[in-house]
Every structure is written in C-alpha cells, then in structure tokens.
Amino acid sequence: MHKPLFQKTFITNRRFMAEPLNKPKRPPQIRTGLTDTGVKKAADKSARTRAREFALQALYQHLVGRNDADSIDAFTRDLVGFHKADSAHYDALLHGCIEGASALDAVITPLLDRPMAEISPVEHAVLWMGAYEFRQCLDVPYRVVINECIELAKAFGGTDGHKYVNGVLHKMAPSLRAAEVAADQTK
Structure with a gap:
C-alpha cells in the first residue's frame, strides 16, 4: 500500500483542492540588520544616529511649520524612542542649526x-545638519557626517x-574640513 502524496482540503461549494502532504520548508532568513529598503533597523541604530533622526524631524517642523x-x-522629547537618543547631540544639532541658520545657508547656497x-x-534640514557637524562637531569624521546625512536623506x-x-x-x-579631507586623499 502506498502513501498518498496529496491530501484533500475542503473548499467552498463542496469542491476539494489537492494540497501536498509534505510542504517544503522555507529557507532560514538571513538577518542583515537592514529593512527591505536598506535602512538600518531600529535595534541597530546608535544613540547619535537616533539623535540625528529626531533632530531632522525637529528641523523639518521648524522649516515647514x-x-x-x-x-x-x-514636542520631540515626548516622542517614543527619544530616550534612546543622544540628547546632547540632538540639542546641539537642533539649536545650533536653528540659531545658525543664516550662516549655514551662506555655506550651503554657493554649492547648490x-x-x-x-x-x-x-534635504534642506539634512544639509543644515551636515554643515553644522562639519563646522562644530570635529570629533565626528567628515566621512561619517556625509554617510549619516545620506542615510537620513534616504530614509526621510x-x-x-x-x-x-x-x-x-x-x-x-x-x-x-580641509586638513581631514587632504589627509584622507593621501592615503
């Protein structure tokens, strides 16, 4: 006696559909830490990255509203997940960009x-943040500033x-960041 390869499954109007008994297993998922769009998952974000995201949203409110x-x-400090952000970096970005908006625009405008x-x-807010970090956050390498700003622009x-x-x-x-860029180009 042989084993049946298919099992009958009841469907509406008393019709049956053949369904395989041995369903193939799905391959295991590869966890890359990225979403479908290529953006980092929330669990993989650093406190500074989160601070930049909140600062971007806040600067958007300033520019639009x-x-x-x-x-x-x-308002921003009450948002879900803010406690995981670097609040000092967020403060520096938000207040530094808003207070220095005209100076930042003066740096950005000739390049547009x-x-x-x-x-x-x-994009305006992201460029403000990039210009601010280039000028004021010298502990952050210029390549990191560029990469973080690109990721923000991709996400938002x-x-x-x-x-x-x-x-x-x-x-x-x-x-x-002339010295840093020059040193990077000689490598």
Missing part, C-alpha cells in the same frame, strides 16, 4: 545648482534626494 525651537524641542527655495525641506527624503545631499556635502567637506 515655522515653529520655535523650544516648542519643537518639548538651484535656489534654496527649490530644495525640499528634508525624496527618491533621489540622497544623491543631491551626497554631492553637496562632498563639495562642502574640503572647505570646512
């Missing part, structure tokens, strides 16, 4: 191929916004 820094700060008004608020910006951010920040780095 014209809200003041203190109300944005209070269009007026600042045509840049999306997300338009389809190809990260490419634009990459180009602008690569033009900006030699003027704001």
Whole structure:
C-alpha cells in the first residue's frame, strides 16, 4: 500500500483542492540588520544616529511649520524612542542649526545648482545638519557626517534626494574640513 502524496482540503461549494502532504520548508532568513529598503533597523541604530533622526524631524517642523525651537524641542522629547537618543547631540544639532541658520545657508547656497527655495525641506534640514557637524562637531569624521546625512536623506527624503545631499556635502567637506579631507586623499 502506498502513501498518498496529496491530501484533500475542503473548499467552498463542496469542491476539494489537492494540497501536498509534505510542504517544503522555507529557507532560514538571513538577518542583515537592514529593512527591505536598506535602512538600518531600529535595534541597530546608535544613540547619535537616533539623535540625528529626531533632530531632522525637529528641523523639518521648524522649516515647514515655522515653529520655535523650544516648542519643537518639548514636542520631540515626548516622542517614543527619544530616550534612546543622544540628547546632547540632538540639542546641539537642533539649536545650533536653528540659531545658525543664516550662516549655514551662506555655506550651503554657493554649492547648490538651484535656489534654496527649490530644495525640499528634508534635504534642506539634512544639509543644515551636515554643515553644522562639519563646522562644530570635529570629533565626528567628515566621512561619517556625509554617510549619516545620506542615510537620513534616504530614509526621510525624496527618491533621489540622497544623491543631491551626497554631492553637496562632498563639495562642502574640503572647505570646512580641509586638513581631514587632504589627509584622507593621501592615503
């Protein structure tokens, strides 16, 4: 006597569908720490990366809603997951970018191929953060600043916004971090 290869499964209107008895196993999932879109999963993010994400959201509120820094700060600190962020870095980015907005725009604008008004608020905020970190956060290597800004633009910006951010920040780095860029190019 042989074993049946299929089992009958009841479907509506008294019809049956053949279903294999031995279903093949799915291959095990490979855990890369990335989502389907290539962005880091929340568990794999550093405190500074989280701080940059919250700062970006706060700067977006400032650019779009014209809200003041203190109300944005209070709102952002109440968001889920903020306790995992580097609050000192968040404070520096948020308040430093808002207070130095005109100086940051003066650094960014000559590197753009269009007026600042045509840049999306997300890319504008990311460029502010990149320029601020180039100038004020000398403990962060310039390549890390560029990479973090690209990742923010990928996660929050338009389809190809990260490419634009990459180009602008690569033009900006030699003027704001000349020694570091020169040392990196001689390697």
